[in-house]
Amino acid sequence: MSEFTLTGLRIVHRVATAGSFTRAAEQLGYTQSAVSRQVAAMEAVAGAPFFDRSRRGVALTPAGEVLVRRATEVLAAVAATEQELTGLRDRLAGRLTTGAFPTAAMALVPRAMARLAADHPGLAVAVEEAATPALLRRLRNGRLDVAVVGVGHGLPEYDLGGLRQTTVLRGDLLLAVAESHRFAGRGRVAVADLAQEDWIAGDGPAGEPQFGAWPTLPAPRIAYTARSWPARLGLVAAGLGITAVPHLAVPALPAGVRTVAVDDDWPGRATVAVTRMEASAQARAMVGALREEAGRLAARAEDEWGTRAAG
16 A cells, blocks of 8 residues: 555544554454554555554554544545535435424424434425414415424314324323422322412413413412423422423423323323425425434333433
């Protein structure tokens, strides 16, 4: 070999970051002898050693520091080039606009957007947050490609005629309480246990899925209302009341807040992705990403709820 190669740059860079030839070989899936040969060949081209070897591992020589610094730049440029070329080959290029109600915008939609960005780098995805009636209007007039809405118990019967609906998640409600609350150490409570509690209720636009008092609790005592989730959960964390949260929101709950299940036969709500009947390939890809990420979030919520409930 009479010149530097990308393979050689990658191997020298990995030895430097791993701190030893053995760890670099394990991480790259090479034999240690193959790593040593590549490093030796690159050192021959440079005319200087790159590493000082010792029992504790390896340390960069001045020549090694120069090469690793430049290798970092070269490898980053190569990765960016590969990503741009993938985007050119990707049929799912252009722009996609997704709208979502606030709870879906907390975790589900951002994760679906990240998945699409990784799978389809040529596709630019924008997000808008609004109440369901506004989302459906924007979808019908072409301003949105996908609307993520909530449907079910306690919500209006939205006009979804002529639109394609895909259920991405069905979820129950949980209680959100301060870690100092008397419920915090209990895994489950009955609806009757909630009668004397102070509640933090949502105060959003009409038609937006609201959370606050438990839906089957008669005459709840509303202590505070707040429009945004951070404000509501901040009041909960301060011990000023409790609120109901969808299962989907559990991974996004702040420190100082724990969740408790309620024994109830409340029928629940569903998160639905809505598109026009003749949805574009980009919109269909977004719906698929929403379904995949909803499954991951549901599994994570189960794990985190169990951890929070257990204290």
